[in-house]
Amino acid sequence: MNAVLDFIAAIGRAAFALIRSAGAIALFALEGLSHAVRPPFYWRVFGVALLDTGFLSLPVVALTALFSGGVIALQSYTGFAQYHAQSAIASIVVLSVTRELGPVLAGLMVAGRVGAAMAAEIGTMRVTDQIDALTTLRTSPMKYLVTPRLLAGVIALPLLVVVADILGVAGGFTVATAKLGFSPTAYITATLNAVKTSDITVGLVKAAVFGFLIALMGCYQGYNSRGGAEGVGSATTSAVVSASILVLAFDYLLTDLFFAQ
């Protein structure tokens, strides 16, 4: 009997801890966003964050999208050839890339690259008193460190996804025409016929949400890190893991919201 009660108590404690964490993250996000509409605004910090999140993530996102588009073309050809449905490859590639793979892969890549960097930088600032130093210099750490990064995430991810969409389709096109013998004109026509504006815009909305979540988890974990180098390491790991899980979870929720009939 006691073992059962202990088990239930353990589940209860875990549930309370999860709720407490969710509440703390929500309050952190609200405070971060509230500074976006209250001047002053740190444009220079925002510019650096935008450069870090967007431009410097371009190579990894571009390569991921390019190869993913090629892989989808190859895999769908292999599968669809059995049913003589190879002509659907162009639409499969463009819909997969714009609706799902572009935002999700870009999100996961940026979570690994930028989310980790944000957590490590802010975490190091926390454990070396730099965040306290900001306060003593009458600068709100939330306004200076968190808000510019949240906004940079929201803006940079959709821009990256535009590039990822183009390169993903280009990857599929290259494989389909160079390796599988498709006509370039027919492939492009099929692609344009398959894709709708809403496919692209929903992908971009997803990207903006993912960008926010990645920056939020990076900032939150870094801001609340404790205990020196080990604490910063844990914060970095937590930022990447939690951001990746949230990207996938919100991808499902947004897909259900926008595409479920």
Next chain:
Amino acid sequence: MMEQTPPPSPVPASAVPKIRIRGLYKSFGNKHVLNGVDLDVPAGTSFVIIGGSGTGKSVLLRCILGLITPDAGTIEIDGKNVLSASRREREVILGEIGMLFQNGALFDSLTVWENVAFGLLAPEARRHSDAHPRLTRAQARVRAGEILAQVGLDASVGDLSPSELSGGMQKRVGLARAIADRPDILFFDEPTTGLDPIMGAVIDGLIVDCVKRLGSTAIAITHDMASAQRIGDEAAMLYQGKLVWQGPASSLMNSGNPLVDQFTHGRREGPITMELRR
């Protein structure tokens, strides 16, 4: 248990001390770090607080700065209770304080001159400062060079990154940042920790010069006795969360208080017992 000298009032009752602390308590879980601290620091005084590691010296400073909220007590600066002040009032009070952190706490992502001029450029910092309007980056850079010269550093150091500086230089840059806005109050958290004795003496000399030049009130916390005597006019010892002795810094080595004597002379035997697990 042990003889404890209550802190004498260093100023007449009618005078308002620059910093006045009454009944300050702070606990972290079961650990009672501050256990009823009473302290008066008169304007223009350089006050040193000594005490062993983990006795709450840094916590006391952080409570005054508003970085930690105490459980109970009052902290008054110029007669205003910091703890009950509005956000704007607290920003104004913070504007009067400069802080040199133990490890410098320089911003890694900025150059040295940007660190020094941070408070001069920060829009939030200038919001309530009519006396010192916000500078342009060019003006701030020139001003940072002047301040670096005051702490014995060449203006060319301004273009370096903090990671390119030695420990002593980082402390000097931290000091330059702390005095950049000409604060009324300066706090020094272990200013000589990690430095060799000569560099420690150099930093102490710079601190004394800066405090005198600005006419500031200073509180330094340290367990470096040589530093305490060089920096301080007045001194006090924090032990078990309370101030157990207060007197002239020059009498630290012969205070007559067994706790202070054991600490300042580094004796193993005495009323202070270290909790060592064997």
